[in-house]
Amino acid sequence: MKIKKDDTVVVIAGNNKDKTGKVLKVFPKANRVIVEGVNLCKRHSKPSQANPQGGIVEKEAPINMSNVMILDPKNSERSRVGKKIIIDDKTGKKKGVRVSKSSGEMLS
Numbered sequence: 001m002k003i004k005k006d007d008t009v010v011v012i013a014g015n016n017k018d019k020t021g022k023v024l025k026v027f028p029k030a031n032r033v034i035v036e037g038v039n040l041c042k043r044h045s046k047p048s049q050a051n052p053q054g055g056i057v058e059k060e061a062p063i064n065m066s067n068v069m070i071l072d073p074k075n076s077e078r079s080r081v082g083k084k085i086i087i088d089d090k091t092g093k094k095k096g097v098r099v100s101k102s103s104g105e106m107l108s
Contacts, residue, residue, distance in 0.1 A: 001026065002065075002070070003023060003065055007022070007023045007070055008022055008023075008070070009022075009023055009033070009069060010071055010078045011035070011067055012067055012069050012078065015039075016038045019037065019038050022035070025062075027062060031064060031066070032063060035068065036060065039062070040058045041059065041060075042057070043058075043059055044056055044057075045057050072100045072105060073107065079102040079103070080102075081099070081107065082100075082101050083096050083098060084099045084106075
């Protein structure tokens with residue numbers, strides 16, 4: 001999985017092209033992600049205790065993972081994701097981390 005929860009991504013295809021947002025949820029089996037403020041759809045909701053008025057609510061719908069790219073933390077441009085093996089300072093063991101291909105910066 002190259003994209004994880006809380007990553008900042010940019011949409012590269014579709015109606016919401018060039019919009020950016022934070023990943024709220026990832027569905028690895030379906031290869032989809034939900035991005036904050038992107039791909040909004042309207043849902044009709046019945047009145048409930050949480051929402052006594054009811055009505056039409058806008059919420060984010062999942063989009064395909066191939067339509068988003070990670071934003072590079074260094075220069076705020078879209079970038080591909082790679083893997084790099086580093087040695088952990090505390091334990092001395094090898095550890096795989098995600099890195100941005102354009103700047104080489106480690107991703108959280």
